[in-house]
Amino acid sequence: MPKIIKIKGRQVFDSRGNPTVEAEVYSDDGNHASAIVPSGVSRGTHEAFELRDLENKEYLGKSVLKSIEIVNTIISKSLNNFDTFDQRKIDQTLLNLDGTKQKKKLGANSILAVSIASSKLAAISKKISLFKYLGGISSNQLPLPLMNIINGGAHASNSLRIQEFMIRPEKAKTFSEAVKICFLVIQKLKTLLNQKNFSTSVGDEGGFAPSLNNNEEAIEFILESIEKAGFKPGNEVSICLDVASNELYKNGKYSVQSANFDDPKKTIDYYLDLIDKYPIKSIEDPFAEDDWMSWARFMQLIKASNKNIQVVGDDLFVTNKERLSKGIKEQGANAILVKPNQIGTLTETIDVIKLAHKNAYKTIISHRSGDSEDTFIADLAVATGSSQIKTGSLARSERVAKYNRLLRIEEELGKHAKMANI
Ligand code: 2PG
Numbered sequence: 001m002p003k004i005i006k007i008k009g010r011q012v013f014d015s016r017g018n019p020t021v022e023a024e025v026y027s028d029d030g031n032h033a034s035a036i037v038p039s040g041v042s043r044g045t046h047e048a049f050e051l052r053d054l055e056n057k058e059y060l061g062k063s064v065l066k067s068i069e070i071v072n073t074i075i076s077k078s079l080n081n082f083d084t085f086d087q088r089k090i091d092q093t094l095l096n097l098d099g100t101k102q103k104k105k106l107g108a109n110s111i112l113a114v115s116i117a118s119s120k121l122a123a124i125s126k127k128i129s130l131f132k133y134l135g136g137i138s139s140n141q142l143p144l145p146l147m148n149i150i151n152g153g154a155h156a157s158n159s160l161r162i163q164e165f166m167i168r169p170e171k172a173k174t175f176s177e178a179v180k181i182c183f184l185v186i187q188k189l190k191t192l193l194n195q196k197n198f199s200t201s202v203g204d205e206g207g208f209a210p211s212l213n214n215n216e217e218a219i220e221f222i223l224e225s226i227e228k229a230g231f232k233p234g235n236e237v238s239i240c241l242d243v244a245s246n247e248l249y250k251n252g253k254y255s256v257q258s259a260n261f262d263d264p265k266k267t268i269d270y271y272l273d274l275i276d277k278y279p280i281k282s283i284e285d286p287f288a289e290d291d292w293m294s295w296a297r298f299m300q301l302i303k304a305s306n307k308n309i310q311v312v313g314d315d316l317f318v319t320n321k322e323r324l325s326k327g328i329k330e331q332g333a334n335a336i337l338v339k340p341n342q343i344g345t346l347t348e349t350i351d352v353i354k355l356a357h358k359n360a361y362k363t364i365i366s367h368r369s370g371d372s373e374d375t376f377i378a379d380l381a382v383a384t385g386s387s388q389i390k391t392g393s394l395a396r397s398e399r400v401a402k403y404n405r406l407l408r409i410e411e412e413l414g415k416h417a418k419m420a421n422i
């Protein structure tokens with residue numbers, strides 16, 4: 001069994017130009033592997049702790065040098081001589097070293113970089129692809145992309161209330177076909193925006209960030225793009241939203257429709273209207289992270305409507321098993337967004353996915369708005385048989401890198417590759 005002999009941390013930069021952690025793990029068989037941790041901006045308060053040097057004025061309080069020091073000293077020393085194939089033991093040791101609920105001592109960024117890099121190293125030592133190492137030889141399902149093609153909310157400097165307007169190719173038979181469908185819709189959207197003199201510069205996740213007046217206008221543009229690209233809205237290409245409503249919540253009210261705050265009942269009615277009017281198949285974070293009552297009420301109405309709508313918990317669940325268990329009990333959603341850095345170790349991430357699948361919840365593996373060239377989540381999606389991946393638009397290399405990795409995985413699987421269906 002190869003053993004860990006050295007771990008090295010370094011500060012690198014993410015797609016927003018902010019410092020982040022990279023860890024490199026070396027084993028005694030001569031191999032090494034690295035991982036870069038992403039960072040979100042619309043963060044849930046229940047997420048694991050991201051350690052930054054708030055007092056370091058040189059980097060405006062954003063550097064991660066303390067975290068790098070932790071990787072290079074405490075973590076490196078504690079994992080020395082560990083079996084690289086024993087991911088659970090590696091992660092458990094990291095958890096024990098930290099000892100706090102939200103990983104406040106070492107920082108989830110220090111821990112996750114090492115956790116992920118160790119798994120990549122193990123795959124290299126075994127000379128197999130990462131997705132096969134993580135998921136076993138039967139991993140052969142490619143996820144449907146939830147492609148974010150118009151950016152709003154905290155991800156763009158326009159005034160769109162909803163954060164992400166996405167498309168999902170419902171019937172793609174291969175991953176390459178799925179990407180091609182999204183490409184065609186995006187190209188049409190670009191033409192339509194240009195024709196109406198809207199900006200086609202992009203936001204943090206690569207989607208266009210035009211200064212549209214309201215959510216409906218963005219949806220109408222996407223609808224027209226789907227049709228003009230030659231696809232049937234809803235049937236072949238559906239619209240999916242991430243409201244990221246934590247950002248739009250104050251004193252028990254939501255400003256999802258406009259800058260005015262409405263009570264949750266009105267917000268629920270607004271979503272039901274949108275679903276009635278448009279081919280929307282998935283809504284993420286329609287309510288705030290602790291507004292369990294609105295989530296449950298909404299789910300009841302969705303069920304009663306007999307419409308097959310995916311209701312996704314992101315800030316609600318924060319990739320945390322306890323929060324997901326509560327959601328399952330209270331019937332607050334039917335899908336979970338999975339972001340490894342919300343929880344901090346690979347083992348915990350995989351355990352959450354298992355719990356979700358056991359309870360018939362869909363899983364969507366997700367990037368963060370501040371991301372990097374690291375493509376780990378593409379392999380994770382295939383390894384865990386997750387039906388969807390959310391990793392931005394077909395723009396900005398840190399987003400496209402994940403799609404390109406999935407195209408390579410599909411090629412490697414050859415005739416054994418199959419496409420997820422919803
Ligand atoms: C989200 C994510 C990713 P952030 O809300 O789903 O799209 O955004 O990384 O900013 O939390």
Ligand code: MG
Nearest residue numbers: 242244284314
């Ligand atoms: Mg979200």
